[in-house]
Amino acid sequence: NAGVTQTPKFQVLKTGQSMTLQCAQDMNHEYMSWYRQDPGMGLRLIHYSVGAGITDQGEVPNGYNVSRSTTEDFPLRLLSAAPSQTSVYFCASSTASEAFFGQGTRLTVV
C-alpha cells in the first residue's frame, strides 16, 4: 500500500519555466490538497479538491493551477516559475478527519 506518492522528490527550475508536480494516492480518498512549507511559515494551503472534477483555491493559489480528472491523481502546475516559489511542496490525501501527506517535493527556482 503506497499511500500518497509525490514525484519528483527534488527539482531545480529556471525562472520562467513551467512544470508539473505529480501526486497520486491509492486510498480512494475524495479529499486531496497541496501545501507549501517555507521556514517559519508552517504549511500553507495552495489548492484543494473535494472530489474528481471539483477544485478550489486555498490561501496562496497565485501562480499555481490544479485539476482533478480522477480520484487518484491531483497534479500541481507551476505556470511560470519564480524564485518566490522556492519551497517544499506537500500533497495530502484525506478522509474527513485525517490527512496523509506525501514525502514532499523540494523545489528550487533560480
Place this chain on the structure above:
Amino acid sequence: QQPVQSPQAVILREGEDAVINCSSSKALYSVHWYRQKHGEAPVFLMILLKGGEQKGHEKISASFNEKKQQSSLYLTASQLSYSGTYFCGTERNTGFQKLVFGTGTRLLVSP
C-alpha cells in the same frame, strides 16, 4: 487567518511534561494536530471537533475550548521520539480538510 501557536520552542528532558497551545481569533469547526520530524512529512496525531470530547491516546492528549477558540496539546512523560515540530491546523466551517496551519512549535526531548 493563521492560528497562533505557543510556545515557539520547547526543550525537555525525557520524562517531563509539555503543553502546546493553539489559538484562533475566529470561530472554529475543528482543530487538527500533526507532528513533523526533520526532513519528513507531517503525521496526524488527532482531531478535535466543536462540541466533541477531549481526545487522547497513551501519553498525548488534547482539548478544545470552544469559548476561547483555543486548543491545547498535552505531552506527558515525554519520550525521545516526541521530538519534532508540532502543528495545529484549523477549519472554520467546512469539514473538507481545508486546513489553516499555525507556524509550529519545535519540541526537543533530550536524554
